[in-house]
Amino acid sequence: MRWDRPPVHETILSLPSWVVGRVEYDRGYATDEERMRLAIRLAAENIANGTGGPFGAAVFERGSGRLIAVGVDSVVRLNNSTAHAEMLALQLAQRRIASGDLAAAGHPAHELFTTCAPCAMCLGAVHLSGVTRLVSAARREDTTRQEPATGTVAKDSSTRLRAHGIEIVEDLLRPEARAVLIDGASTP
Amino acid sequence: MRWDRPPVHETILSLPSWVVGRVEYDRGYATDEERMRLAIRLAAENIANGTGGPFGAAVFERGSGRLIAVGVDSVVRLNNSTAHAEMLALQLAQRRIASGDLAAAGHPAHELFTTCAPCAMCLGAVHLSGVTRLVSAARREDTTRQEPATGTVAKDSSTRLRAHGIEIVEDLLRPEARAVLIDGASTP
Numbered sequence: 012m013r014w015d016r017p018p019v020h021e022t023i024l025s026l027p028s029w030v031v032g033r034v035e036y037d038r039g040y041a042t043d044e045e046r047m048r049l050a051i052r053l054a055a056e057n058i059a060n061g062t063g064g065p066f067g068a069a070v071f072e073r074g075s076g077r078l079i080a081v082g083v084d085s086v087v088r089l090n091n092s093t094a095h096a097e098m099l100a101l102q103l104a105q106r107r108i109a110s111g112d113l114a115a116a117g118h119p120a121h122e123l124f125t126t127c128a129p130c131a132m133c134l135g136a137v138h139l140s141g142v143t144r145l146v147s148a149a150r151r152e153d154t155t156r157q158e159p160a161t162g163t164v165a166k167d168s169s170t171r172l173r174a175h176g177i178e179i180v181e182d183l184l185r186p187e188a189r190a191v192l193i194d195g196a197s198t199p
Numbered sequence: 200m201r202w203d204r205p206p207v208h209e210t211i212l213s214l215p216s217w218v219v220g221r222v223e224y225d226r227g228y229a230t231d232e233e234r235m236r237l238a239i240r241l242a243a244e245n246i247a248n249g250t251g252g253p254f255g256a257a258v259f260e261r262g263s264g265r266l267i268a269v270g271v272d273s274v275v276r277l278n279n280s281t282a283h284a285e286m287l288a289l290q291l292a293q294r295r296i297a298s299g300d301l302a303a304a305g306h307p308a309h310e311l312f313t314t315c316a317p318c319a320m321c322l323g324a325v326h327l328s329g330v331t332r333l334v335s336a337a338r339r340e341d342t343t344r345q346e347p348a349t350g351t352v353a354k355d356s357s358t359r360l361r362a363h364g365i366e367i368v369e370d371l372l373r374p375e376a377r378a379v380l381i382d383g384a385s386t387p
Contacts, residue, residue: 018224019268019295025209036206080207090299091290092327093281102279107207111278132323139280139320 024099027062027088030081040076046124047148047184049078051191054096054126057083058195065154065195068096068125070104070113073144079121080104097125097133101140113141122146126188127154128181134168137177144178148188154196212277212287215250218269228264234312235336235372237266239379242284242314245271246383253342253383256284256313258292258301261332267309268292285313285321289328301329310334314376315342316369322356325365332366336376342384 033056040046046069053067066084071077082099086092100123105111113121122144123137128151137145169179221244228234234257241255254272259265270287274280288311293299301309310332311325316339325333357367 016295016297018222019291020219021211021213022290022294023209023211031208034206086299090293090297092293092299092329093286093290093324094299098281102210102281103207105278105280106210107204109204109278111274111280111282130323130327132320132327135318135320135323136281139318141280 022091024085024089024091024094024102026081026083026099026103027057027060027085029056029060029062030083034078034081036078038077040071040078042076043124043146043180043183046071046076047126047146048187049081050096050124050126051148051184051188053081053083054188055191055194058191063088065191066096066125066127068100068123070100070142071122071124073120073122075119080107093132095130095133097123097129098136100125101136101142105140111141114143115141120144122178126191127151131168134172138172138175143176144180145172146180146183148182148184149192150182150185153185153189154192210279212273212279212282212290214269214271214287214291215245215248215273215276217244217248217250218271222266222269224266226266228259228266230264231312231334231368231371234259234264235314235334236375237269238284238312238314239336239372239376241269241271242376243379243382246379251276253379254284254313254315256288256311258288258330259310259312261308261310263307268295281320283318283321285311285317286324288313289324289330293328299329302331303329308332314379315339319356322360326360326363331364332368333360334368334371336370336372337380338370338373341373341377342380 050067054065057063064084068082070079080103082096085094127149128147238255245251252272256270258267268291270284273282315337316335
């Protein structure tokens, strides 16, 4: 049966349809907490809608807190093991500004908020993306769902990202994000 | 001007159009060298066609050497800093078999060939993808184009991937891949 599947030359990374209309773009999210609460709400709604795991992310302009793009875990929905919340948010932000560099000249600096400390792939993607600030809520050990990814996270990842000029904030609203992770883990 | 760009809810990862018709799928690539030469040719043609950097990758079934999917560097063409050759090959392979796990039951084992040792993001993606073998040609130090990524590759990445059961082969046809990297670096 699998031999019948023709070669594939493109694939689409899409957010679940419920996201449209549930997110207010183009207004300032004033505080770090307000920005993270958006990501946590997306993680919770991803579970409630049955569209993925309890992970959310968002890219903002650093100064204004203007929301550029969001992401939710979409691995199972899209049959794509790279479709972590952070990966979607970063790629959609880059498409929106029409640049593969979120630090490109003529644009304000950008930051990524994520409900859970990123896996090795996403940390590498953060590094390449041009964001200059990474803010996370829950820790990797707060979830069991990312075990395969956690295994490749080097202990000094944060140190090396900081050495490349990326500001890192961890544990922001960790209890709220952790509660969503635990709810998500108990969802059938 | 940038304020005029509306929010984005999906993005497309596509191969350059020249790839279609230039790749023979569904035949066995008998040896490791034959598999790697396909990836190296794609890297060279990506430069020749002006569609990206000198990086190519391909996913094969391990036993038969049947070609499942290919990738070429597409970062600049797609305005997407995650669009490394390995990332495209892995995602297109998963879409083709309709599973986000290349080690899914009912499928043969899969392997990734890449013309250059992967960056931190791609190593994390390899780990998550379900491939059970990773073969690379050039070393990261053979190119200057991946410097931002190289910075986050932990020295023990290979050790940790091997600990998760992924076989790793390095330096296969390194001189041939390195020659393409050097040609690519001198292309305007």
